[in-house]
Amino acid sequence: MKIFLDTANLESIRKFNDMGLLDGITTNPSLMFKEGGNPKVTMEEITKIIKGDVSLEVVSTEYSGMMEEGKRLRQYGDNVVVKVPMTPDGLKACKSFSSEGIPVNVTLIFSANQALLAAKAGAKYISPFIGRLDDIGQDGMKLIQEIKEIFSNYDFGTQILVASVRHPVHVVDAAKIGADVVTLPPAVLDKMMLHPLTKIGLDNFLADWDKLKSGNPDIKI
Numbered sequence: 668m669k670i671f672l673d674t675a676n677l678e679s680i681r682k683f684n685d686m687g688l689l690d691g692i693t694t695n696p697s698l699m700f701k702e703g704g705n706p707k708v709t710m711e712e713i714t715k716i717i718k719g720d721v722s723l724e725v726v727s728t729e730y731s732g733m734m735e736e737g738k739r740l741r742q743y744g745d746n747v748v749v750k751v752p753m754t755p756d757g758l759k760a761c762k763s764f765s766s767e768g769i770p771v772n773v774t775l776i777f778s779a780n781q782a783l784l785a786a787k788a789g790a791k792y793i794s795p796f797i798g799r800l801d802d803i804g805q806d807g808m809k810l811i812q813e814i815k816e817i818f819s820n821y822d823f824g825t826q827i828l829v830a831s832v833r834h835p836v837h838v839v840d841a842a843k844i845g846a847d848v849v850t851l852p853p854a855v856l857d858k859m860m861l862h863p864l865t866k867i868g869l870d871n872f873l874a875d876w877d878k879l880k881s882g883n884p885d886i887k888i
């Protein structure tokens with residue numbers, strides 16, 4: 668399963684990229700707003716840091732505006748994936764971009780039918796928002812299972828990009844289902860690294876090493 672970071676925060680992107688954990692990045696207008704500054708500079712920088720796919724989202728709601736914005740976004744780098752909303756105009760733009768060889772991420776997917784249509788329109792990725800479904804009392808992970816089952820019956824070549832991930836259990840569940848990608852807020856990726864027994868174990872090892880050294884001060888590893 669590929670791991671993308673769901674952020675426009677350059678510090679986090681550099682931090683996790685240096686650990687070799689990142690296969691790509693997803694952003695959206697809200698994440699851009701959260702970081703402040705000039706979004707153009709941010710987008711350009713992200714595409715330079717990350718070798719893998721970087722989803723940058725259009726803000727036009729009609730077809731021709733989406734096409735213009737998508738083409739401008741692609742100027743930031745060959746790794747830019749144009750992110751369009753799951754609307755009729757978004758699907759039309761998805762079809763046009765993918766026919767031109769430009770990869771598309773169809774976002775704001777909340778049903779299996781939407782996923783099916785986006786795949787038919789040629790999306791490279793579809794982004795089902797599981798956390799937002801959980802928020803309204805539905806089962807977001809059930810949607811991932813359903814989409815996985817449908818996609819396994821056909822040969823769309825569209826990847827399931829699990830979005831709106833809220834906690835590490837979501838990640839394990841998505842991996843068990845066989846989702847292609849999860850996009851994670853930095854806080855979730857931080858939590859995935861931690862286990863209390865790792866910390867206790869390391870503290871004990873270091874305390875014992877200090878004891879050993881107290882009798883042999885010149886010892887070094």
Ligand code: E4P
Nearest residue numbers: 673693694695799830831832
């Ligand atoms: C995905 O591409 C979106 O940017 C993101 O996962 C949305 O997550 P949220 O529901 O936490 O805003």
